[in-house]
Amino acid sequence: MKSWYLVYCKPRSETRAQQNLALQQIxxxxxxxxxxxxxxxxxxxxxxxxxxxxxxxxxxxxxxxxSKIHSTRGVSRIIGCREEMTAIDDAIVHSIKMREAKLLNALQLSSDELPGENDEPALVVGEKVKFIDGPFKDLEGIFEEESGDKRCHILFEIMGQQKKVSVPRVSIKAV
Incomplete structure (x- = not known):
């Protein structure tokens, strides 16, 4: 039965892997x-x-x-592929798609309508934050560091692993 799975790609090869998998009708x-x-x-x-x-x-x-997927250019391995593969719930992928579409629409309508960036207090490393905008809206994470003047790194747990994401500063707030 068809299901969603997560593939780990070689660094900066997501698009290459996507194109080569599409050639295989995946x-x-x-x-x-x-x-x-x-x-x-x-x-x-x-x-x-x-x-x-x-x-x-x-x-x-x-x-x-x-093995056909593992040998595809740009692909490193399927996550959770040992004796029994770990499928991802369709609702998770659908939710990410919907939040991505909303964020893109909001950005295209007007960049001025995004939450204000001038009134935000400084965040402290290790402080709990909540995503107020974007694909992770309503999820919580831990502030790790500033990355440039308008972005920052946030640690949060997804699929049982702690991951670091870089997000716009305006899309998070202290809890």
């Missing part, structure tokens, strides 16, 4: 986080992977060989 989903970039006075939206080095794939392991 459905993929690469969650991205839109980021506004201003260069030479022009503002554009660039989409960065939400989970760097990770890609969701939708296939049936009884129809398509796992």
């Amino acid at each position: 459905e993929t989903y690469l969650p991205t986080l839109p980021q506004q970039i201003t260069k030479s006075g022009k503002t554009s939206v660039k989409r960065l992977p939400l989970f760097p080095c990770y890609l969701f794939i939708y296939f049936d392991p009884l129809e398509i060989s796992v």
